[in-house]
Amino acid sequence: MDAKEFSAHIGYEFKKLQLCEAALTHPSAARHTGARPFERLEFIGDRALGLAVSHLLFNAFEDHNEGFLAHRVATLCSKKQLLKIGQHWQVKKYLYAIGLQTDSANAIADTVEAVLGAIYLDAGFNAVLNVVERFWATDIMTTSNDMDSKSRLQFLLQGKGYPAPSYKIVDKEGPDHSPTYVVEASAIGKKALGTSTTKKFAEQNAAALLLDQIDESKL
Structure with missing residues (x-):
């Protein structure tokens, strides 16, 4: 695990690198490192991601109703989407785990949420929003043919x-x-x-x- 290299890879520089290290330390290995609990970062990252995606969709689809937006949020926060982002981030290369396949879909998806949680604790919601906008933008744009020009x-x-x-x-x-x-x-x-x-x-x-x-x- 090289948290500094991972941070540079995703284009976000952590003020507190230990938060990134904790996000890249799976619960299977946390007891060996004393890192901040992975699950707590995953929890807050899931909420931050949902709000960031909701914010971007709300501004993009000004004439669409709540049902339309909720469906898009579910798609863009799904495990499938998180796995896609995690593969782009090369999570399996940086994730520290013991007795676990680091390329498993669950591990990669959970780690993406944990990283977003770490970013939220490191610099707040706007930092998460910037990261989500950069890496989710193309999928938000193509998630529906109904999106206007x-x-x-x-x-x-x-x-x-x-x-x-x-x-x-x-x-x-x-x-x-x-x-x-x-x-x-x-x-x-x-x-x-x-x-x-x-x-x-x-x-x-x-x-x-x-x-x-x-x-x-x-x-």
Whole structure:
């Protein structure tokens, strides 16, 4: 187990490295190290993850109801999702356990929650939110075909560490009772124009066109 290397690997620098060490010490090995109980970190990490995902979804899906949001939270906090993140983090390489397969699905998923719990205790909710936004953003963006273009664009960019896109009305055509809006969406040096009879849908159209310009693999 190398907590410092793991910390660098996930892009979060712990102020108290012992918290990271505790999160990477499975209960099977904790009695040999005196580390802070793994299960307590897992418990608070589970709650912090749920709140962070809920926060991100609440802001992304402004027009969707509680049932829609609850379903997405369940998906994005599931063991399957945690296993995916844990594999990306290479948890099995860093997890210290005795008499346990460190690549087991349960061990990896539990460790991801414990790490998030450690981050929460180390620096608070905003630190957890930043980590979740970076590593869950693509899955939040693709978790449903119902996500609108503006939300998909924002999560794509912020998930890669870029600022959120900006929108501005550059033209308004037609009579006052039936105008057509032209909105410019811009991000990472690219721009696209969208038109519609409402500002909201003009922004969506501009975002969709901007998404078409962006090659995600090159971000």
